[in-house]
Amino acid sequence: MRKALQYLFIVLISFQVHAESPGFYTLGTGGVTGVYYPTGGAICRLVNLSRTDHGIRCAVVSTGGTLANLRQIRAGKLELAIVQSDWLYHAYRGTDQFNDRPAVKGLRTLFTLYPEYFTVVARTDAGISSFEQIKGRKVSVGKPGSGQRATLQALITNLGWSFDDFDAMELDPAEQAEALCKGDIDVMIYPVGHPSGATKEVTRDCDSRLIPVTGDFVLKAKKDNPQYQALSIPGGLYQGNPEDVETIGMMATFVTDESLSNDAAYHIVRSVFTQFEQFRRMHPAFLGLKPQDMVRGPFTAPLHPGALRYYKESGLLVAD
Numbered sequence: 001m002r003k004a005l006q007y008l009f010i011v012l013i014s015f016q017v018h019a020e021s022p023g024f025y026t027l028g029t030g031g032v033t034g035v036y037y038p039t040g041g042a043i044c045r046l047v048n049l050s051r052t053d054h055g056i057r058c059a060v061v062s063t064g065g066t067l068a069n070l071r072q073i074r075a076g077k078l079e080l081a082i083v084q085s086d087w088l089y090h091a092y093r094g095t096d097q098f099n100d101r102p103a104v105k106g107l108r109t110l111f112t113l114y115p116e117y118f119t120v121v122a123r124t125d126a127g128i129s130s131f132e133q134i135k136g137r138k139v140s141v142g143k144p145g146s147g148q149r150a151t152l153q154a155l156i157t158n159l160g161w162s163f164d165d166f167d168a169m170e171l172d173p174a175e176q177a178e179a180l181c182k183g184d185i186d187v188m189i190y191p192v193g194h195p196s197g198a199t200k201e202v203t204r205d206c207d208s209r210l211i212p213v214t215g216d217f218v219l220k221a222k223k224d225n226p227q228y229q230a231l232s233i234p235g236g237l238y239q240g241n242p243e244d245v246e247t248i249g250m251m252a253t254f255v256t257d258e259s260l261s262n263d264a265a266y267h268i269v270r271s272v273f274t275q276f277e278q279f280r281r282m283h284p285a286f287l288g289l290k291p292q293d294m295v296r297g298p299f300t301a302p303l304h305p306g307a308l309r310y311y312k313e314s315g316l317l318v319a320d
């Protein structure tokens with residue numbers, strides 16, 4: 001009993017130290033087979049490696065994805081997160097799925113990462129070759145809180161469809177590949193950077209095809225939200241998919257809240273950019289990253305002043 005109490009005491013003390021420590025930050029990502037999770041891991045690793053310079057400790061958590069991350073930042077439950085720029089746009093402006101409450105004006109950008117491609121994969125024997133053909137099929141629409149579900153919703157609204165037009169299943173990103181290959185779903189959807197673990201898994205485990213996402217409904221989405229851009233998933237990245245595939249996409253963006261101190265923001269971005277070659281090698285989706293592009297904007301949510309200080313000081317942004 002005494003031992004148990006002693007243990008509890010130690011746990012309580014360490015919890016209190018942890019909760020009060022100004023230098024402990026949690027970085028929200030997505031599912032473990034996505035690219036956010038290893039990206040968050042890479043950022044935290046570099047921050048923690050230079051801890052002796054600044055005392056900051058960074059921990060990565062798997063989450064439901066973009067909308068869950070934005071809501072948790074708003075609620076003060078996460079300090080850092082990676083999110084899709086299309087929903088960052090709505091959260092900051094208080095529009096679309098964020099129109100129920102005041103806009104999240106405290107959101108701040110730290111830097112932009114890589115493009116995310118709205119990726120639609122169908123089992124080849126499902127006989128689907130265009131996005132319009134997914135109507136009525138077994139589609140994984142994603143869990144509430146995922147960028148997958150929100151962006152799919154935004155796109156199909158322009159076709160006059162709703163989730164009722166699918167035989168819809170709400171799967172986690174990590175469950176989709178197996179469900180597709182087993183025939184539980186015909187189509188999986190994932191706005192994600194490439195190459196991604198989930199897409200690799202599904203194209204390796206069964207005969208499956210990336211489906212193009214083009215047409216007037218895509219043009220309309222681009223008109224409504226400047227964060228959408230035409231992208232092409234390079235051919236040859238995945239087994240059985242030698243051709244480029246046209247789709248729509250957005251930018252994965254590393255964000256925080258204005259309540260993060262200037263010093264913390266400064267040191268977090270500095271840790272990444274002073275060890276950039278190491279960062280770039282941490283995931284194949286980072287290969288094309290250029291520091292100047294990552295800090296240039298225009299940004300939907302303004303740059304955090306602490307990050308801006310580092311970008312000016314290092315010459316990544318020219319001081320005015």
Ligand code: GLU
Pocket residue numbers: 029030031033034035036037064065066067083084116145146147148191192193
């Ligand atoms: N873009 C996806 C989402 O916000 C997550 C992608 C990833 O985890 O790499 O739900």
